[in-house]
Amino acid sequence: MVEGMFREWEKHPGTVSGIGPVRPRVSETRSRQTGDKRCERKALRPPGIDWDTPAGSPSGSVCVPVCEILAVREADVEGRGKTSGRWQRLSRRPAEGYPYAFTVSYVERVKQHRWRCRDVTFQCADGAVCQQWIHSIRDQLSKLTGRPRHLLVYINPHGGRGRGKQIYEEKVAPLFSRASISASVIVTERANHARDHLKTDADLKKYDGVVCVGGDGMFSEVLHGLVSRTQRDAGVDQNRREQRLVPCPVRIGIIPAGSTDCVCYGTVGVNDPVTSALHIIVGDSQPLDVCSIRHADALLRYSVSLLGYGFYGDVLTDSERRRWMGPVRYDVSGLKTFLAHNYYEGTVSFLPATDVAGSPRDKTTCRAGCSRCLKDSQAYGTGNCVRGRDQGGDWRVIRGKFLAVNAAGMSCACPRSPGGLSPSAHLADGTTDLILVRKCSRASFLRHLLRHTSPQDQFDLSFVEVHRVRRFCFMPRRSEHEGDPVCSSWNCDGEILPHASVDVGVHCQLIRLFARGIEDIATP
Numbered sequence: 267m268v269e270g271m272f273r274e275w276e277k278h279p280g281t282v283s284g285i286g287p288v289r290p291r292v293s294e295t296r297s298r299q300t301g302d303k304r305c306e307r308k309a310l311r312p313p314g315i316d317w318d319t320p321a322g323s324p325s326g327s328v329c330v331p332v333c334e335i336l337a338v339r340e341a342d343v344e345g346r347g348k349t350s351g352r353w354q355r356l357s358r359r360p361a362e363g364y365p366y367a368f369t370v371s372y373v374e375r376v377k378q379h380r381w382r383c384r385d386v387t388f389q390c391a392d393g394a395v396c397q398q399w400i401h402s403i404r405d406q407l408s409k410l411t412g413r414p415r416h417l418l419v420y421i422n423p424h425g426g427r428g429r430g431k432q433i434y435e436e437k438v439a440p441l442f443s444r445a446s447i448s449a450s451v452i453v454t455e456r457a458n459h460a461r462d463h464l465k466t467d468a469d470l471k472k473y474d475g476v477v478c479v480g481g482d483g484m485f486s487e488v489l490h491g492l493v494s495r496t497q498r499d500a501g502v503d504q505n506r507r508e509q510r511l512v513p514c515p516v517r518i519g520i521i522p523a524g525s526t527d528c529v530c531y532g533t534v535g536v537n538d539p540v541t542s543a544l545h546i547i548v549g550d551s552q553p554l555d556v557c558s559i560r561h562a563d564a565l566l567r568y569s570v571s572l573l574g575y576g577f578y579g580d581v582l583t584d585s586e587r588r589r590w591m592g593p594v595r596y597d598v599s600g601l602k603t604f605l606a607h608n609y610y611e612g613t614v615s616f617l618p619a620t621d622v623a624g625s626p627r628d629k630t631t632c633r634a635g636c637s638r639c640l641k642d643s644q645a646y647g648t649g650n651c652v653r654g655r656d657q658g659g660d661w662r663v664i665r666g667k668f669l670a671v672n673a674a675g676m677s678c679a680c681p682r683s684p685g686g687l688s689p690s691a692h693l694a695d696g697t698t699d700l701i702l703v704r705k706c707s708r709a710s711f712l713r714h715l716l717r718h719t720s721p722q723d724q725f726d727l728s729f730v731e732v733h734r735v736r737r738f739c740f741m742p743r744r745s746e747h748e749g750d751p752v753c754s755s756w757n758c759d760g761e762i763l764p765h766a767s768v769d770v771g772v773h774c775q776l777i778r779l780f781a782r783g784i785e786d787i788a789t790p
């Protein structure tokens with residue numbers, strides 16, 4: 267029977283199906299640390315015996331792709347993990363005559379893109395067979411090349427509700443250690459600590475990835491540190507206008523622990539530290555476009571999600587004065603800015619991405635394994651960015667009074683706005699969606715804003731237009747009348763830019779995250 271099982275294994279090396287008829291013997295327990303379901307014991311028995319079907323499972327068999335197995339470890343007859351360093355008791359006694367056991371930890375999908383770590387313990391009658399299974403599974407796991415072994419982790423202890431350290435220690439570190447991932451952890455002591463360390467001191471050759479525990483601001487620090495370091499190591503001057511940037515060789519993981527975690531939500535589908543940790547462990551890789559923002563030919567910042575002038579710039583500026591309020595400051599500032607109803611004059615010039623298949627209003631969504639991103643990026647070239655007006659294409663120029671000028675490099679979805687600012691934006695096609703909201707009444711603007719929280723098309727309004735672009739420039743109009751609102755500020759992924767006139771270009775797939783994009787799957 268065991269030989270038969272191994273034959274199945276040989277036939278289907280990508281799965282652990284064929285383990286044979288199985289029967290759950292022990293009820294599930296929940297881990298205090300990760301909140302995940304932990305142990306479900308299944309007995310490996312010779313075929314031909316009539317088995318109960320596990321509750322809730324019509325087939326009674328389990329099929330897990332190897333790429334979603336996190337670890338395998340020996341368990342003793344009491345079902346306690348031998349290699350976990352911590353005895354873990356099962357709630358029922360093992361089946362008689364099956365004194366050997368091994369436990370497989372794997373990814374289980376639960377509600378709303380959430381992943382959990384599930385343990386299944388298998389019992390065997392023969393110790394050699396048990397070892398054979400363990401070695402065979404470990405051998406399969408060792409062939410997965412994309413998995414990280416050593417990580418550099420930065421924790422912002424003050425992000426969000428100040429629980430970054432606790433989240434990492436209680437929810438993430440135990441999973442890393444179960445998957446035999448070592449981590450060098452740095453708890454930041456000041457703003458820009460992570461950025462500066464990455465720029466100069468970090469020995470990146472030692473690591474397979476960099477993980478940030480915090481919000482979008484923390485991610486932005488890591489992004490800047492890593493992109494700058496990569497260019498410096500490659501001898502590329504990122505301040506030079508026509509320069510093609512070198513894609514970062516090291517992936518970035520985001521453990522959401524901030525008050526805004528848009529980048530995590532837009533690339534995983536949920537803000538959940540355990541889910542993100544599991545995406546890191548299985549070695550997922552999601553390329554991401556990065557915008558470089560320049561002023562007077564000098565690099566100001568990089569951005570991956572929202573660049574917003576007018577409404578979103580004003581909200582951020584006001585909310586910075588209310589940091590003491592915590593995350594609720596965004597609601598207060600949002601309301602205040604909405605009531606102020608400021609508009610700003612300026613000129614937007616942009617280079618439409620006429621060579622890509624999609625458009626911001628085509629109702630398609632960028633999902634895991636997006637074929638459109640793959641096709642468009644191959645045609646365009648990673649790291650590439652159109653610079654200089656001579657580099658082809660027909661520039662368009664629009665002058666006007668705007669309530670908002672936004673550029674969405676990704677959908678900018680968040681729990682409050684599941685579709686986001688631009689629901690059809692792509693993560694890695696080398697473009698950004700430029701959204702222009704012209705001056706209109708408060709009621710009309712409210713209609714537009716409310717559509718972000720509903721399935722209605724937020725661009726189907728006469729005062730809103732949207733363009734998929736490779737590059738754009740904005741120049742504010744100087745006011746001749748004192749007292750008029752002159753300039754707003756740019757909100758760049760949650761940071762305020764010091765200049766209103768900017769030149770923005772998209773660098774195709776400049777970085778990769780430990781994510782796979784939002785999975786298009788039916789959850790149980």
Ligand SMILES: Nc1ncnc2c1ncn2[C@@H]1O[C@H](COP(=O)(O)OP(=O)(O)OP(=O)(O)O)[C@@H](O)[C@H]1O
Pocket residue numbers: 421422423424425426427453454455456457458459479480481482483484485487523524525526527760
């Ligand atoms: N040790 C530290 N002390 C103070 N500030 C820090 C520290 N480490 C990082 N920061 C800064 O804190 C800012 C906010 O961090 P983060 O994004 O993690 O949390 P957040 O609550 O989502 O942020 P925000 O309040 O901007 O929404 C970042 O800009 C980062 O540069």
